Amino acid sequence: MASNPPAPEAPYAPSQRSADSFGYGDYRTDEGPWEEWNPTADSVRPVRGKHRVAKQRGGGFARSSTVLGVGVIAAVSAGGMASANTGKAPVSISIPDLPNVGSLISDDEPAPQTASALTAFGSETAADTYDSGAADAGEALRSRIMAQVESQHTQYEVKAAAAAKKAEADAVAKAEKEARAKAAAAKKKAAEEAAEKAEAARLAELAKQYTLPTSSYTITSTFGQAGSLWSSGYHTGLDFAAPTGTLIKAVHSGTVTEAGWAGSYGYRTILTLDDGTELWFCHQSSINVSVGQKVATGDVIGRVGATGNVTGAHLHLEVHPDGNPTGIDPAAWLRGKGLNP
Incomplete structure (x- = not known):
């Protein structure tokens, strides 16, 4: 100053x-x-x-x-x-x-x-x-941001790996399930085919033991068919329409337990098989066997006729398992023996 x-x-x-x-x-x-x-x-x-x-x-x-x-x-x-x-x-x-x-x-x-x-x-x-303080603060902020990014990236990779692993496990499980289902289906189909073959073989063998009761016929009435023509109100057997005198054969080997007149059934023959099933052959014009006679499959036991309550010549066949009064469908029973009426 x-x-x-x-x-x-x-x-x-x-x-x-x-x-x-x-x-x-x-x-x-x-x-x-x-x-x-x-x-x-x-x-x-x-x-x-x-x-x-x-x-x-x-x-x-x-x-x-x-x-x-x-x-x-x-x-x-x-x-x-x-x-x-x-x-x-x-x-x-x-x-x-x-x-x-x-x-x-x-x-x-x-x-x-x-x-x-x-x-x-x-x-x-x-x-x-x-500048020094700002640089330090900026570097610290950058470090925190990078750490957060790295953490999020790691979490994403972990989640992605877990999702991929789960998807792979699900795919493997699905493939195994589908393979098991296919194997089961194939096994079931093979079993069914084997069963069908076995049944066909059995029926073929039975067909050698069983035969249709007549030939040159026409099915005119079936089991259970309703109508006023039958006293019970429905048809109780299977009708094979054929010319009078056509041969009637034993469907299977058995023993003759009845042979004669039977009212509305006309001339009737009852053949009892070894398992107890009774076969009724009705409306015959003639009977060729007698009670107690043993017959084999295909033996002639009578001829087609029009006796009893009928409207024309035919064979009326009924099937009674174990001799029961109420019969079953003869067509189904014949099919079970390898026969197709």
Whole structure:
């Protein structure tokens, strides 16, 4: 800071004594006579402003350091506030060479670049601090985001692997189920085919043991057929219409248990098989066997006729398992023996 120059010292007078001899504001008469000094305009420099304060050599550095610290703090604060207010990253400013501490406080006016240098130094320091903090915060945020992405990716891979494993297991299970179903179906079909073949073989063998009761016939009435022609209200046998005198054969080997007239049945022959089944041959024109006679399959036991309650020549055949009065369908029974009436 600038100050006024000091006033000139008074001219030296030999008759005067040293000013050090003054004591406590009182004059001492024993010091000798004093001359009065009247300064003139020529001997005294005009005073401008306040008197200059002498530079302190011993404490100047401390004062300069204090001022420098205050200036740096102010500059840093100003730079930080500017950065915070703008919300933008501060622009780096080059720092010029700062003058030494002693030159910051001088008798002359301070150089303008000193304040600019302090401001620039504070701004750059704040910018560096901001950049460093922002970089650290950004890196931490980036690390967290990458960690979250990695975690989510890992979870997705685990779920995808589990889903793929489950899908594979389901596909294997489905394939095994389908294979078992196909194997079961094939086994069932093979069993059915084997059963059919076995049944066909059995029927073929039975067909050798059984035969149809007559030939050159026409089926005119079936079992269970309803009508007023029958006293029971329905037909109880199977009718083979054929010309009178057509041969009637034993369907299977057995024993003749009845042979004679039977009312509405006309002439009837009953053949009892080895399993107890009774076969009734009715409306015969003639009987060729007698009671107790054993016959074999295909033996002639009589001839077709029209005796009894009839409307024409035919053979009326009934089947009574175990000799029961109620008969069963003769056509179904014949088919069970390998015959197709």
